[in-house]
Amino acid sequence: MTDTTASPSEAQAAPADLPRNPPQRALPLNRELAGVWANDRGIWGQITSVSHTTLGLRFMATALVFFAIGGILAMLIRAQLATPDGAFLDTELYNQIFTMHGSIMMFLFAIPMLEGLGIWLLPKMLGTRDMAFPRLTALGYWCYLFGGLIMLTALLFGVAPRDGWFMYTPLSSSAYSPGINADVWLLGVTFVEISAVAAAVEITVTILRQRAPGMKLTEMPLFAWYMLGTSAMMLVGFPPLIAASVLLELERAFDWPFFDPLRGGDPLLWQHLFWLFGHPEVYIIFLPAAGALSTIIPVMCRTRILGYGAIVAAVLGLVFLSFGLWVHHMFTVGIPHMALAFFSAASVLVAVPTAVQVFAWIGTMWKGRPELHLPMYHILGFFLTFVLGGLTGVMLAIVPFNWQAHDTAFVTAHLHYVLIGGFVFPMMAAITYWMPLVTGKARVRGVGEAAFWVILIGFHGTFFVMHLTGLLGMPRRIDVYPDNPEWIWLNLTSSFFGFVMTIGFAMFALDMLLQVTLGTRARRDPWRAPTLDWAMPLPAPSFNFSSLPTARHLDRPASEVMLELACGDGALPGAPRGQREFLVTSVGAARPDHVAHLPGNTSLPFALSSSIGVFVLLVLWQLYLLAGMALVPVAVLIWVWGRGLAPRGPLQPIEIAPGVTLPVHHQARQSLGQSGLVAFLVANAALFASVLFGLAFLSVVTQGPAPPPAMIDTSRIAWATGLIAGAQLLGMALSRGGAPVWAALGLCANAVALIALLAGIVPVLDDPTAHARDALRAAMAAYVGLHLLVACGMAAFVLDQYRRGEITEQIRGAWAPWRLWQDFTSITTLVTILALIAQKGGA
């Protein structure tokens, strides 16, 4: 097969496949790579590690620890509910415990677990050596850990959040939740979500730009499709939550009344923004698990997946539909009749792509010969549980039934069927399937199977009867039910089996521990899998592949491919330049494009996340002035981070295979960094859109008191706004320049806009505490100001690169990212101005 359409720049990349590299001895090659890719020694090595294998595993291990903590909280809840008078916990503590149970399981277990799986597995499966942005992986991990620790510490000191994991306002506003409990949730979760956005950015870029040469987008492993869908949803789904949390924290800290109905705010705005995140969240959790199933089921059945195209279409359908049904969490808030019908239909429709996948998996099993290995047990557990959870989900999408079942134990049962069925069982299948790649050891027989049965029986014993408990009228989140003897036996049953399930999970943990300590050496490629993740020694080395797989290594038994790659047959063998390197390929056809040099071990991510942590703690302690000052080290470290990207020494093109030479990423037309910034700006745009949604919602839907007459001096606003708009249009043009003088002028243009904002508009803004309209205006001014400030910084960064002589004919330095940021900033600034004018006209 020859490719005649290759453009001139791609012509040097081999048409169909790269030539073979000459064979080398495997062991020296291995040593050479290990020297370059290894973590530093000891504890310090854990702090400076940027390796996707180390961090992916650490994400998952930390998530499992949080799962255990969340599980213990669940047992406290079940102990309390085992008897109607539950004298075990007082109400205050009980409220903290169920809030933390939900928050921990969602934000500190499920999301980090799937991020960890993606980070650990994707580079191995796609045939590359690390994630696109190793330092960002580490930053995400530390933000997750520190945010999680803040929340746990609050629980230990009895000041944990207590308003339920969806934190409905006004219950969570300062009038009804004084103290720092709610702030712990808002700040802690937002801190943790830095890791979600970071993971989403780099998972997107890794899947699109780092696939093995020849691994077309349309032929990549299904797991990658699922993770691409997941990361796209995370990029768009998390910003509404972040926006809502920031707005609520502003309301709590400075009394800006976004959600206060007495001052033009609306508690329903919180619910819309929260569920705009919260429903996609369910699929964000489900898709990676489904990706693991689509990978493991065919291997367990010794066949290929049935209906690859249909499954990809189903994934894309889910991604799209999941953003159109958030209102089904709000069927009882008094939504207009037609909207109810629409969202009910959308909620029902989302079952279709799910059904397509379930039937494709069963069809795959028909096509092949299922073998009952341990992962298969968990897959069968998945089917039984998830089908029931899916069916109750469809029931809840039917509005009249929802009006009865909403906020009862029926919903609790449903969501546990979906999340444990759709996430925990598949994750247990994934853990038992990939464990040999982690430990290099085979498991000890017996305990795993027993753990499965105990978990399965415990789970269904707990939650099956809970459907009935709900239908008999038991609401969620109550701690006592002295007047309802008819619920006693049901609750006691749930509590009993809840403890059975916990014993099962303890046995599962024991099984893993036994494998690590007593397991015998696993043979390579133990499942005879066709994917690249098994085409490496066990346990997986830090660099994954001695030489990178190319088209001829795809879709073949992993055990054969492994030998070839170990001997340097693939692209870019070894680490002859003493640098961490991998190939970057084109998005669609995966043609080799350039070689990326990666940063090595560094403590910068730890330092940056620590300084963000200091900021978060200062805000939590309401030391706002100090918190503002704490942003200075954050900014400095971000600058240092950018400096770390500068090329070291002269850049020579690199021969990745005989006769095939590629440039290094500094000279690339479209580097990974640019792709990553685009992905980040998508998330940023979603954040901006969330704020605009808030503006529109409060202006159009909310029937609150009219705002006090605006006191703004219109002419002063007009000239300042005009100045900002003009400066931004100029900035957009200047960022397209290409000489130091353009960069200097660009810096000036952004500085002028910033000064016009600070001096011309901010002093005359109406009091943001008076009315939600004025609060939103102030928030939008702050958003624009922050972006202008960053734009100034990026222009200054480019100037600094000129001063250091780092920008040459071939190397464009930070011009491209500045231009992207400048365009985004200018456009959002102009849209903000237009939106405020429109709102003023409408008001």
Add this chain to the structure above:
Amino acid sequence: MRCRILSATLLLAGCGGPLSTLAPSGPVAAEIAWLWWAMLAGAGVITLFVLGLLALAFGRPRETSTRRWTHGLGLWFSLGVLTLLLGAGLVVGERILPRDDGAVTVRAHAFQWGWSFTHEGADGAPVESAGLMHIPAGQPVDILITSEDVIHSFWVPRLAGKMDAIPGRTNRLRLIADSPGVYAGLCAEFCGRGHAGMRFDVQAHADWPPENWPPEPERGRQ
């Protein structure tokens, strides 16, 4: 009559209780209960079908048409079932909605942590009560639901579904009690420390408006 027999059977099956959605005491709750039983039956059949397919997978590998699984079962089978269900949901939804037919209205005002109710008295003057709501039996009643502070939710499971009480808004819910008696209600949306105790009762009266306000509480629960 059908309802009586039904609820008698259900009580035997352990579905009773003062807060049971499965022991409806009025047409709104009964419609929803019927919908539930129908959905349960359908879900049972589908579950058995899927588990059957799964069991049959354990055996020899066999030739199987991809489209039959992804399109036949995945797309058309699920679309068919879901369309039917959605249709049923819309019909029931339509029938239980409040409409402008001059129904009696009662205001239910939620606060941390209790309920106050405002009725229209015999002479047109408002009559307040706390923790006990009065309605006529055998005719539709629209409840206007408001909140003083945080979000609560008004729910009388044996008479109708629930509707949230949201500060700054007024929501409307229709319920009908078939016969006179006392029905239990509660707050369904978590509202803070006193959430579990935020109960109330609804008394349905045979004669409306009652002759004396406040009416004598009738003994015993329906």
